[in-house]
Amino acid sequence: MDKGLLAYLLIPLFTAVLIPFIARNRPRLADIFANVTLLAGLVNLLWLALRPSVIAGGFADIPGDALSLLLVAAVYLVGLCVTFFSAYFMEEGLPNRQAYYSLILTSIAAMTGVVTTGDFFTLYVFIEVLAVTSFALITTDDSAGGIEGAIKYFFLTFPASALIMVGIAIFMISLGSLSFDSLRVYMSSDMPDGPVVFASALIMLGFLIKSGVVPFHAWTPDAYQGSYAPVSAHLAGIVTKISGVYAVVKLATLLRFFDGRAQALSELVMFLGLLSIAVGAIAALRQTSFKRMLAFSSISQVGYIVLAAGLGTPLAIMGAVFHLINHATFKTTLFLNSASLEKAAGTTDMDKLGGMEHAMPWTSWTSVIALLSTAGVPPLSGFWSKLLIILALWESGLKTYAVLALLFSIVTLAYFMIMQRKVFFGRKSPAAERSSEVSAPLLAPAVLMCGVIVALGLLFPYFYQYVKVVAERIIL
């Protein structure tokens, strides 16, 4: 456990416990407490990472492995956007307002735990906490879709937890320890590796299921589509990335220390990554629901991260981490905008929308920016992360993978074109006639995230320096 970051775990947890008591009679206090907690945490983190002296020093002063700090910041950023959005989005009378904020804060605490921990058992515990909170959050609005999504989520992620548990047990038996460091030491030694590789494979499989990689992707579209609107942004933006993808990246970097003896496993991970890119993008072409299309797009983008993680070279890890952050920014924007659309136009069915650009200009243009970044159009941030991943693939001699990964960007762009024609630009629909732009506070998170997307794209040299520090610290 990275003790320097422990406060970022404990404070939201404390607030989560506090909220039901404080806000019992005045529900609005729950909004304020949740937002203030997260904002304070985020400001603190930004101060840690973006002080002028730290930037001037090439980020060498960042404590820990730098990755934890970056991901905690991403968790807080997405969490803040979601809570701020929820504060204005939720209907006044929703009975479980306090529970909602408590759950969000608990899940943020759990995610902080996941990314700061140093051993597999703690990782497992926090991931279970995360699963339970997400499960409850999906059903926030008590709709049938929410319950269905939650049940699907349950049935697919709990077997994954079982696999991880078995893998951890085998680790315990053969290594006697569960910390990442001891695993690393063991892997670089010449001791028999059969059980450890098997255990790694089981854990990897579990995390791949949790990250919704093809062929284990069946639960994601239903869970994202069915869940309460801001919750889907929370889930797609950060929760599945931390509970699945982050762990895959972490494990893949450890596998590198096997020095080629777990080659088959790495290759399998890469193959599933490419398959996800392809299947997710092609499936997204055929969707008629805005949220489902975004969910499939999410599967496709996770594919890039998993592909890079499986490769595991320093450059690939840099690309994976960068893409993880980018994915958090653009998916949060898009899911929050889908929630705005739902609120303003009453539907997210793309066949019923159309010509929303005049009714909702801010929502339209923030969505366009986020989607262009998803498709990797320069100079937005998504372009640089994809470029790093493709360069890493090419550098390792995997030219076919590189070219395929690159050319699937055109499919990404194609479903984006379909979506914008049906929703934002294109002929005016009756829905566009009667709806109007949502209020400024609901737009603020999307605008903020778009600012981050543009800034990360234009300030690429600085961010590159940061992820380089990350790659050096976690690989060397």
Place this chain on the structure above:
Amino acid sequence: MDLPIQMLVTAVAVPVFGAFLIPIAARVSVPVRNAFAVLLGLFTFFAAASLLKLVIGGQTATWTLAFPRGFDLILHADMLSVFMASVSAFVSAIILIYSLDYISHYENQTEYYAMVVLFLGSMMGLVFSANLLWMYVFWEMTGFASWRLVGFFRSDKDVAKANKTILVTVFGALCMLVGIIMVYFDHGTLDLRSLHGSAISMVAAGFILVGILSKSATLPFSTWLPDAGVAPSTVTSLLHAAVLVKIGVYAYARIFGVTFAAPEAFSSAVLYIAGASALVSAGAALIDTDIKRIIAYSTVSQIAFIFLGLASGNKTAFAGALLYILMHSIAKGGLFLCAGIIEQNTHTKDINKMGGLFSSMPVTGAAFALCSLSVMGIPPFGGFFSKFLVFSGAAQNGSLPVLLMFLVGAVMTLLYLVRLFYKIFLGEPAGHSSPKEGSVTMVASVMALALIGLALGALIYYPSAYAELLTNNLGVNLQ
């Protein structure tokens, strides 16, 4: 920073960032927004043109912004980039002035002005970039701007055509990125200045060529350009004359003309592709009945002539191709703007429903005729000299089949433009009520372009001396 470097940076930065201020200017008032957009266009032109003196004197200006892994943003003003930037910015500025009236009664005007200026800015970035990766970055930005502009009208058909435009060009751009990555790993750098004179592998050149052909609408990627004619005439004029298709030609000149020594087989393949493109599109222009589609096919065909000059590997032809870029920009810009006046006042794009318009639109008709003569290559128009130089250069070391293809193409150019002019302006009026002439700024814009085309023919000494100097200084592997 020296003045030339400041001019170089502002020529790129002012339109790129200024484009995002146009929506804010629109909040103030409509005239402020329009004036601001035109000023941005004019400023860009003057900034680019102010560099002409520097590069004619044999100097260059460079500005670098460090990026990791050799991805530095390098803006480099040399003879080729300044030439291209001045031509594009000039035509774009004229188009912006013409737009003031033309676009004034449509929706989405703010987006239109923002995108035209962004387009111009990305074009400036593209031509001044001396780093292949940044050429790609600006390349994609132009793709985005063209997507919004082609989709200016919002019917299903328009939006579908806009989507086709961006999907074809982005597909090409991604292929080009593959080629760029190959160059990156072969040579370890993307800086065009240090790549000067090095060899390029056939595969990498092929991938880059796909990107170039898709952007310049050459066979087999030509279909999006006529389809993009659904956009307002100012937009098509911009795409054809000033920016979009010229990007492909410029990239070819920059990458294969003055940087890499392309393999022999590659250049001759390009010649055959261009020849086929010239013939097929000229044939299409002969039979189509939509005024804008005919002119669009004509562009596809004329672009092939530029490729002939660039890929012949001959100094005369290369200089001729550069002149061709200039002449074609002026003349084609004029033709489309004339088409805009005709279309707006007759409310049709079908040439069979026009006829006899010369009496009611004399100035437009005269401008149209002058521009057509320049495109055909009739002396003493500028277009004659460029076409002549390209042919005489290509004849010195080109193959006979290629030359024959282009000769037939040139004759067909004559035919379809005469047919077009006859159908619109001469002959019997066909079911229209003698439409009015366009507004003063619109007619003045087209007449200015037509007269400049004529003047360039009379003063051909100066541009041709420039093109020759450029070819001698920068050309790689030319005879």
